[in-house]
Amino acid sequence: MFKKIVLGTVTLLALLSLAACGQSSESKDATNEVRTMTDAQDHKVEIPQKPKRIIASYLEDYLVALDEKPVAQWTVGEGRIQHYLQDKLKGVPTINYDLPYEDVLKLEPDLLLIGANGTLEGGKYKEYAKIAPTYVVKNGDNVTWRDQLEIIGNVLDKQDQAKKVEKDYDQLVEQTKKDLKDKIEGKSAAVLWVTNNSAFMVADNRSSGQLLYDELGFDVPQLTKDISKKATADFSQVSLESLSQLDADYIFLVNSDSGAAMFNDPLWSNIPAVKNNQLFEFDGKSSWLYNGPIAYTKMIENIREVLK
Template sequence: MYKKIVLGTATLLALFTLAACGQSSESKDTNNDVRTLTDAQDHQVKIPNKPKRIIASYLEDYLVALDEKPVAQWTVGEGKIQDYLQDKLNDIPTINYDMPYEDVLKFEPDLLLIGSNGSLEGGKYKEYSKIAPTYVVKNGDSVTWRDQLEDIGNVLNKEDKAKQVEKDYDQLVNQTKKDMKEQIDGKSAVVLWVTNNSAFMVAENRSSGQLLYKELGFEVPQLTKDISKKATADFSQVSLENLSQLDADYIFLVNSDSNAAMFKDPLWSNIPAVKNNHLYEFDGESSWLYNGPIAYTKMVESIRDDLK
């Protein structure tokens, strides 16, 4: 899938890196030019104290929250970007999600932040680390956006800013629970994503499920409990037949297929939340499919607007 950097380029990069370092790691550490941090894969990474050219593919939410801008932003193919961040990133060029070496090299980064262990399979870490210091951020099923925010905040010397972002978010959640007590207490909700005429439901302890059930306090529908037992990703596919038994008071629908045949099926129109006009719809450009402090903040704001 990926093209390899030719040996000559790698050699020149190595020489350039040595020249840029100029002095020993001990000396640089003493002068506070770099810090050595241990990442999620136990690499000892020399992090520049004030990185200027960061690539953090699919972690842009965290950078923006910490008042940083990457030199390139995540995309899948042509035009699939995180639209909800474009008020801050509209002038930032894209780099494909698989981060081809030549493209990374072209942007001349001074720091690479990697958001998942899986994206480094096949010896990619070694190749990336030839280009720039490469730090693997905390990741995995049990890692929350808060964990990642704090880790990135530490890398960027912005621990206090990360704590403030969390504090602001918690205040929003607490105020929402207080303001919307009547709409939330004893009411159940679910997040669905429809794409390619197929429906997917968010798991109880993942992504926006964590927000709905743990933070805001909505009840968990039985169908959500059932799919969560076997969930291996944020969203799990669910049949229309099973959806017809959904007993949720509210449905938050991320609709990436507005012409899906399933919306014309009586099984869909007879779902109680649909019949009762408690279906709240968002397009595929919303933040509901993503993770991070800005994504979650926008979700809470959407819930406030829809249920008020």
């Protein structure tokens, strides 16, 4: 009887051990599971099911919106970071915008998301792909932040969360149009960026211009229309003489040079929106120079605050 009990116990333990091994093996396989996806440059990329160490230079807005924290964050020059994201990225080390190979290697990423084709010039894709799966996100003039959010949501298998981010954003846009109806309908607005004593104006179909005109419904000033025809970037330089003719009801100013001499020039003082105290200023740490769901949401919050 005793031998039977011992044998039975041993057999049971052996079965449990085998089952545990099987579960461990399955668990390990699940952890190592990959999905093969084709990126914007037709690379076949094996995406880990749940990447833990992501580098996505200048795409951090999308990661944060999808509740992902990268192992490094974009910078250009000394101290130039996306300040508006620091409530989520504080303490995350920086990596230069051009992703130096040695710096990427040291960070041991398990996924690289590339948001600019220029980053890959000189055959750099093959070098990055040796370090980690490297996925090029569709980018360029006709690619919106919504496009990139959906692509990244797909790569990270967070499609539903990406859709929710868009839905929440759209609800904020509609609520803002309703709340500020009297301040928006029939009113024109322009976005300026002043840096190094030079002024730049946003194009009507890019960045904050797309937000103001296409989504919120502000009228486009004639000067903005003229600038937009030749625009090759989000912001185009504009002379102070041209700005003196700016007929916008509101000016949203991103001021990265508070001591600029141009602010003391009579031409600046006589701009209608400046004379009428309809100039609303944000510093260079605000989200107005960036793209992404969080950047756009914060712009809307700024507009709601100053026009309420």
